Amino acid sequence: MTRNDDEHGGEGADAERTFAALPPARGRAFALTWWGRAWLTALESTALDPGQLKAGRRLARAGAVGAVSVRPGRITAVVQDRDGTGHRADVLLQQLTDEQWDRFADMAAERAGHVAALLDREMPTHLVEDAELAGVVLLPGLGDLEAECDCGAWDHCGHTAALCYQTARLLEQDPFVLLLMRGRGERALLEALESRTGTPGPDAGPAGADGAHGSNDMRGAHGAHDGHGVDADEAFASGAVLPALPDLPALPAGPGAPPSLDTETPPPAGTDPGALEFLAARTAAEAHRLLSDALREGQRGRLEHLVHPAATVAEDAVRLAAGEPAPEVADRLAEGSGRGREGLSLAVRAWQQGGAEALEVFDEEWTPDRDTLARARAALDTAWEEDERPPLKSRANRWTVVGAPVQLRLGRDGRWWPYRRERGRWTPAGAPAQDPATALATAEGATGP
Structure with a gap:
């Protein structure tokens, strides 16, 4: 392996990706996936000073990490101290050799489920395990994340720790970030897989804002092998025995009406039929919106960018109140949110102007750097x-x-x-x-x- 930034990884835009600064992560975990937690374990088991890790978490949560540049063997960002002073932080990770990348591509091409998982922005454990059996270590281990910072620290400082915590959030969204750090961009890797399978790969252009490609044809690379059958995910990914999907249905004129809960049977204790009917109606309206947007985007479009990020309980109360619930439901939302009727009404006005972003501006007073x-x-x-x-x-x-x-x-x-x-x-x-x-x-x- 080598740490030379220019030795591997190809040329052009695929050899480097830059991610805009992420918003603050207050109250949220940096990593929920197993591979994101493994990345943080490599950091936290290596750093000698727990105080620097704590400082890094604080900086990352506060949104102090600027745009993150990812290229083979290195990630870089400017991290601002609490006084506004910026420091260039770099974290180095060993690249795989050309021979190791060939072994990885051979292994992945033999198991179409691995390719399908990567295209779905997933990194299943069996992909990492199969890579290790082929002599290719993808995830960093103890001592693999080396730090460089212009603040002069010789070990991980708060700036490089903050960069690592922010990178964990990027890995959550797209494990190709890790593969690029190891030396291969997404396009180069998919072209290597295509050359081994003879199957047309996805659109060779760079990933869109949500990391999606225009096609998932690469998932059908292989079917059964060696007469021993295949894993279920590979069989599904191959598409070899699946019938063609029917045409999309026409968009209904409006959301469907949920069934009425006004029956002769009394509801169970603690159940509010009116509230349930309201929630069902809002769910139907949201489903109709998603379907309408998806059809407008085109039959081959992906849905991830059409779905709002998961709302907090406080945000969800305001979103539901914006749906004009019955007075008794609105009273429950006002009480449960802790805003009261007048406060909830103002929050709804903010939500109607711009959703979660407008609500954050309404609720939060913050000091710009x-x-x-x-x-x-x-x-x-x-x-x-x-x-x-x-x-x-x-x-x-x-x-x-x-x-x-x-x-x-x-x-x-x-x-x-x-x-x-x-x-x-x-x-x-x-x-x-x-x-x-x-x-x-x-x-x-x-x-x-």
């Missing part, structure tokens, strides 16, 4: 002519017009959200805008419900 604050001030300075700029008083991510009931809130994505003070409470006043002047004009023109 130095670079974000500089960009925000530059946007404010250039939004108006000098003699037209309103006087603004700032606190954290909020800018309030002096002497007026209007406010701008900066979201973590750089957009400006308009707010207006109504009945003593700051109230969402419209959709966000990249230009603060546009957002402020929206707030000034807004009226109450």
Whole structure:
């Protein structure tokens, strides 16, 4: 094996991928999959100072890790300290040799289920085990993650630890990130598999925003072998004995009506039929939305980017309340969310302007880092002519017009959200805008419900 960044991995865009900075991970685990936890185990069993690991977790959770560059043998990012000072952090991982990659490709080509799993952004244990039997170690072990940082630390510091924790989140979404660190980009690996199977592979273009390819034909590479049968996942992946799928049904005009629970049989104790009927209706409406979006995207499109990320309990209460439930259900949501009726009503107004992102802006007051604050001030300075700029008083991510009931809130994505003070409470006043002047004009023109 070698740590030379340029010796393996091919050329062109496939040899390096850059991932935009991820949002803060407060209250969430960095890794839930077994391979993501194995990556963190390699870090936590290697670092000599637990205090640096704790500092790294804190920085990663706070969103202090910038864009992550992944290339053969190395991952790199700028990590900001709490005072805003940026440090370049690198973590090195041994690349596989060309011979090892050939053995891995031979092994994977013989088992179509392995290819199918990778294309589904999964890394099953039997893939890793079969690779090890072929003499190819994919996941890092004790001492495999070497750290380099311009802060001068000789071991893992808070900056390189934060980079590792953030990389675990990337691995959760796409195990091809690990394979690129080991020396082969996704395109190069799939072309190597195609050359062994003779089966047309997926679209050779780079993965889309959700990591998906335009085709999964590579999954049908092989069927049974050696007369001993195949695993169920391989049989399913091969498609050799599966009939063609029927044409997609036409989109119904609207969501179906759930069955009525108003029967002569009394409900069990603690069961609210009205609430259940409301939840069923909302589920049907969401299913209709997903189907409509999927058909509009095209029959070959993937659905992952159409589905909202899993909501927290607090977010889900607001989402459900936005569906105009019956008064008794709305009362339960207001009580269960801890917001009260008025607070829930305002949260619903935020949700209707922009979903979970708008709700985060409504709930959270946060302090921008130095670079974000500089960009925000530059946007404010250039939004108006000098003699037209309103006087603004700032606190954290909020800018309030002096002497007026209007406010701008900066979201973590750089957009400006308009707010207006109504009945003593700051109230969402419209959709966000990249230009603060546009957002402020929206707030000034807004009226109450």
